[in-house]
Amino acid sequence: MITTIGIDADDTLWHNETIFESTHQKYKDLLSRYHDPETVEETLYATEMRNLELFGYGIKGFTLSSIETAIQLTKGEISADEIKTILDFAKNMLKHPVELLDGVSETLHTLSAQYELIVITKGDLRDQERKLSQSGLKQYFKHCEIVSDKTTSTYGRILSRYKIAPENFLMAGNSLKSDIIPVLEIGGTGVYLPYPLTWAHEKPNLPPENHKRFYQLENIRELPELITTLLKAD
Amino acid sequence: MITTIGIDADDTLWHNETIFESTHQKYKDLLSRYHDPETVEETLYATEMRNLELFGYGIKGFTLSSIETAIQLTKGEISADEIKTILDFAKNMLKHPVELLDGVSETLHTLSAQYELIVITKGDLRDQERKLSQSGLKQYFKHCEIVSDKTTSTYGRILSRYKIAPENFLMAGNSLKSDIIPVLEIGGTGVYLPYPLTWAHEKPNLPPENHKRFYQLENIRELPELITTLLKAD
Structure with a gap:
């Protein structure tokens, strides 16, 4: 029997990866006189993975890694003004309006009448709070958990904090690695x-x-019906 | 009657401002051929305040503001290698070993036998988790709250989450603005x-x-005795 639904935020409730994708494109354009886009993309990803333990997820860590990569790929030739452009990318990302995915508002409205909803998301604390607040969805959530990673122990801690048995918990999200497995x-x-x-x-x-x-x-939109089916099968 | 003690982390449990102070010094040295230390300090602080809403508290936002300030103060003359040095400052801060303040371990050991302890701290999610984990103090805390700000509504939310009445709650910390008022x-x-x-x-x-x-x-160290006195006076 499902009583509590955890829901991921980025790319589940609102668009996020499209914003990163568009910044990646601008970043590759900025560095195009030094390197081809594939090399830029690969080197940036390698820097992000190397820094992940220190920087964590989110726009600020991404930006620090972008600056580091730009210095590395241009062998220190990049100008301060170009680095300023990368800082502006970051601010634009952080100010980007929240764009909900199709069906989100109505579905949360429906679900929140019957179940306890918890938003569970990774990223920068303040940025995720800003998006939740701007989204107009905050009213549907009983709790908001912004976490540094989503592992079995993260979920274990959240369930124990709110005294939820795993069999009563359903998590919905777009990442198999973080939301499902x-x-x-x-x-x-x-x-x-x-x-x-x-x-x-x-x-x-x-x-x-x-x-x-x-x-x-x-x-x-298909989530409420799925849960109703699950409850009937119980 | 006090049942729950909230404790701040940076500069209450472990040294933090000394690490920022030492980075500020290195930063002023780096920019010394462009400006006097006072101008650097004032301009950096102005940038940090302007960016606070977007970046929040913590080392990553501080570093982004440091890079922005360096570009501004040098009118774009700063080299990529010097910006790389600022990125290295950030990594060194994030890797800095946790140094406990005098009396912390013994006091938490004593308090945790009698009261529920909650660490309540601002900053970057992953960085604060790393410090708590390295500190060896995690065992003493029932809960850990890393928050984006410390206002009356932040404390209200935490107390309501754990069903604590304000009259049963004591908060200890080094910031009048964030921990006390x-x-x-x-x-x-x-x-x-x-x-x-x-x-x-x-x-x-x-x-x-x-x-x-x-x-x-x-x-x-004086905290357990103070609380005992308060309980007797009740």
């Missing part, structure tokens, strides 16, 4: 809502199609 | 533990010396 592992239900774009770091996994508590939907 | 305002008890250095942004307030639930101690 760890939740299935601790005994919860996982609903995968693929987003057209996925950051390389989030996509090593294949859907666990044969897992009995794994579901995949095309649109969040 | 808002807690007194919601009806809790505030224990001010001054640290020799305070970031400009945290020091607009004077101690509310006549407030009946305000206390000031010189060392965290």
Whole structure:
């Protein structure tokens, strides 16, 4: 019996990867007189992975890694004004208006009448709070958990904090690695809502199609009906 | 009757401002051929305040503001290698070993036997988690709250999450603005533990010396005895 629904935020409730993608494009344009786009992309990703433990997820760490990569790829030739442009990319990302995915508002409205909703997201504390606040969705959530990573122990800690049994917990999100696999592992239900774009770091996994508590939907609108079906089958 | 003790982390449990201070010094040295130290300090602070809403607290936002300030103060003359040096300052801060303040371990050991302890701190999510984990103090805390700001509503949310009445809550920390004033305002008890250095942004307030639930101690070691006295007086 599902009583509590955890929902990811970036690329589940609102568009996020499209904003990163557009910044990546501008970044590659900026460095195009030094290197081809593939080299820029690969080197930036390598820097991000090397710095992940120190910087964590989010726009600020991404920006620090972008500056580091630009200095490295231009052998120190990049100008201060070009670095200023990278800082401006960051500010534009942080100020970017929140654009909800199709069906999100209505679905949360429906679900919140019957279940306890918790938003569970990674990233920078203040940035995620800003987006939640701007989204107009805050009213639907009983709790908001901004976490530094999404592992089995992260979910274990959240469930124990709110005294939720894993069998009563369903998590919906666009990352198999962060939203689905760890939740299935601790005994919860996982609903995968693929987003057209996925950051390389989030996509090593294949859907666990044969897992009995794994579901995949095309649109969040289908979630209330799926849960009703699950409850009937109980 | 006090049942729960909230404790700030940076400059209450471990040294933090000294690390920023030493980075400020290196930063002023780096820019010394362009400007005098006072101008560098003032301009950096102005940039930090302007960016605070977007970047929040913590080393990553501080570093982005440092880079922006360096470009501004040198009119774009600063070299990529010098900016690389600022990035290295950031990494060194993020890797800096945790140095506990005098008396912290023993005091938390004593307090945790009798009260529920919660660490309540601002800053970058991952960085604060790393410090708590390295500090060896995690075992003493029932909960850990890393927040984007410390206002009356922040404390209100935490107390309501853990079902704590304000009159049962005491907060100890080195910032009057963040740790003491808002807690007194919601009806809790505030224990001010001054640290020799305070970031400009945290020091607009004077101690509310006549407030009946305000206390000031010189060392965290004195906290258990103060609480015992308060309980006897109840």
